[in-house]
Amino acid sequence: xxSQTTPQALGRDDRAxxxxxxxxxxxxxxALFVGLLVSTFYGGVLPEYRASAANxxxxxxxxxxxxxxxxxxxxxxxxxxxxxxxxxxxAVAHELDVPRTIRGDPYRLRLELGSLVLDHRVDELSRxxxxxLPDAVIRVEGEVRSGETVVVVVESTDGGLVVRLExx
Amino acid sequence: MRGGPxxxxxxxxxxxxxxxxxxxxxxxxxxxxxxxxxxAVVVANGALDDATRDPIERQGANALADxxxxxxGALAARENxxxxxxxxxxxxxxxxxxxxxxxxxxxxxxxxxxxxxxxGNVAGGTTVRRxxxxxxxxxxxVTPGLDGRDRVTLPRRTxxxxxxxAPSAGEVRTVRANGRVVLHDPDxxxxxxxxxxxxxxxxxxxxxxxxxxxxxAVELTYAPADSRKxxxxxxxDA
Numbered sequence: 315x316x317s318q319t320t321p322q323a324l325g326r327d328d329r330a331x332x333x334x335x336x337x338x339x340x341x342x343x344x345a346l347f348v349g350l351l352v353s354t355f356y357g358g359v360l361p362e363y364r365a366s367a368a369n370x371x372x373x374x375x376x377x378x379x380x381x382x383x384x385x386x387x388x389x390x391x392x393x394x395x396x397x398x399x400x401x402x403x404x405a406v407a408h409e410l411d412v413p414r415t416i417r418g419d420p421y422r423l424r425l426e427l428g429s430l431v432l433d434h435r436v437d438e439l440s441r442x443x444x445x446x447l448p449d450a451v452i453r454v455e456g457e458v459r460s461g462e463t464v465v466v467v468v469e470s471t472d473g474g475l476v477v478r479l480e481x482x
Numbered sequence: 483m484r485g486g487p488x489x490x491x492x493x494x495x496x497x498x499x500x501x502x503x504x505x506x507x508x509x510x511x512x513x514x515x516x517x518x519x520x521x522a523v524v525v526a527n528g529a530l531d532d533a534t535r536d537p538i539e540r541q542g543a544n545a546l547a548d549x550x551x552x553x554x555g556a557l558a559a560r561e562n563x564x565x566x567x568x569x570x571x572x573x574x575x576x577x578x579x580x581x582x583x584x585x586x587x588x589x590x591x592x593x594x595x596x597x598x599x600x601x602g603n604v605a606g607g608t609t610v611r612r613x614x615x616x617x618x619x620x621x622x623x624v625t626p627g628l629d630g631r632d633r634v635t636l637p638r639r640t641x642x643x644x645x646x647x648a649p650s651a652g653e654v655r656t657v658r659a660n661g662r663v664v665l666h667d668p669d670x671x672x673x674x675x676x677x678x679x680x681x682x683x684x685x686x687x688x689x690x691x692x693x694x695x696x697x698x699a700v701e702l703t704y705a706p707a708d709s710r711k712x713x714x715x716x717x718x719d720a
Contacts, residue, residue, distance in 0.1 A: 340508050347512045351519065359523055366530055377537035384545055389553045389561070428581060443538055446545035446582030448554045 368417035368439055375412055376432050376441040379423060379464075382410050383430060383445060383454075386466045387477060390450045404475060406468035414460055423464065425454035425479050451475045536608060536720070542583040543610040543718040549582050550591070550714060551612050556580060559617055564714070566618035569593060574601045583718055592715040607719030614714045619705040627697045633689040638706030641682045646701040649673040652694025659686050 386408045412423065422433040425445075432441040445454065452474035458464050462481030469476050553561040556576055557568045572591070577599050583589055588602030593616065621644075626634040636643070645665065647654060657665040657678070664678045665671055670692065680686040690700065 336504055339505055343505070343508060343512070347515075351516075355519075363526065363530065366534075370534065373535075373537045377541035380538075380541050381544065384548070441538070443541070444581050444584055446542075446549045446580060448549075448552065450554065 364417060365438070368436075371413060371416050372432060372434065372439045372441055375416065376430065376443050379410060379412060379432075380430050380443050380445060382408065383425070383466050383477060383479075384447060387447055387451060387468050387475065389448060390475065403470040404468055405470070406466075408466045410464040410466060412460060412464050416460075420460045422457055422459055423479055424457040425477065428454060445477075447477065448475075451477055454478070456480055539587075539608045539718050539720040540610070542587060542720065543608045543716050546580065546582040546589065546591075546718065547610045547612050547714060547716040549580055550716070551614050562612070563615045563617050563709070564593070564712075566616050569598060569616060572598055574599055577601060584720060586720075588719040590715075590717040590719075592717075594712040595715075602719070604717050604719045607717045609715055609717040612714045612716075614712055615709045616712050617707045617709045619707050621703050621705045623701055623703045625698060625701050628690070628695045628699060629697050632691065632695060633687060634700075634702065635685060635687045636702065636704050637685075638704070639682060639685055640704040640706050641679065642705065643678050643680055643686060643688065644675050644703040645678055645688070646675045646703070647671060647673045648699050648701070650696075650699060652692060652696070652699060654690055654692035654695065654700075656691040658689045658691070660684060661689075 386406050388404055388406065390404060414420070416434055416439055417436065419435050421435070421439070422431075424431040424433060428447070429442050429444050432439075434440045447454070452471070454477045456467075456479035458479050458481035465480045465482055467478045467480050469478070549555050550557050551562050551564070552558060556579075557564045557572060559565040577589060577591065578585070578601070588600075588604045588607065590600040590604040590607075591598045624636070628634070643659070645657060653670040655666065655668060655670055656663055657671070657676075659678060659680045664680070665676050686704075688702065
């Protein structure tokens, strides 16, 4: 090894090697360091953060869409008038603001069986939340893709109210 | 590595100011960089943890509370007004029937600090509060004195009045509530009970038009509201 050679020897004959060895060592160390850093960040920290952030976004999207769907349904029951004279017809169209992608992937929002379903390619990011709706609502339906303009529509039918998600 | 070679290298470095001195600087720089990135990751972790909420749980609690105080809800007499009888009868099955939170979530509903329903074991969770009115309507019956007058003002406001005519009532042709005709029969109203809706917002004054009215001929049953303000607390522990 160079370091084991006596200073005199280095000083005389192999001096030129010193910088070559030094640079090579530096290069190797740096490459090792960068490799370590990259593998730590891209192998562990980054995906974990991405998943964690995506989880939060999925939660928030589901919660806000659920809230807005519930709020879109007006109260048609007891409004201090006799049932026969009550609300005859309802037509609501309310536009929702949802993120275009979650974790870089598009997703779907679906209403089915009294629940809101967020359908994501990654199962951990999919959600299903029950909707608290008045008894006047007989059915929920509809599916939208995340890139579209999401509109929640409430309509009167003979049996009661129908809540629908529409993409436009 | 033992003492010998290291000393040699250091000597070389000292003497020429060259050797592998760069390496030391490099290592120092790398240590600094590693420290900085570790600190950055720790800080980012903290920020992420701080920003973590449970929006779905909160949404469920909000939705449930809204359903409970909604005009067409299970407990409400009208918006933000709860019917006391229904509050007392409210139980876990009725809560589940609302279908507002996932079936596996633990829920507790309290009215004025008193637990009305608790499903499962609620520990922590998200709590939302709503200010509401609990109304208890208890029917009261009065027999107004009608000697020498034909007009009765009820002491309290009420949404309805049941007017009962005794067979001895004589001839009552018209009953007015606050000037509005609510019962009328030109051949006199038959004896019996009549339910009359009146405005909840004004004290009703009933006036009777007829002959031979006397005290005891008419009985009035009305339902004044005894209300108290409460805080409705809904806790959801998903």
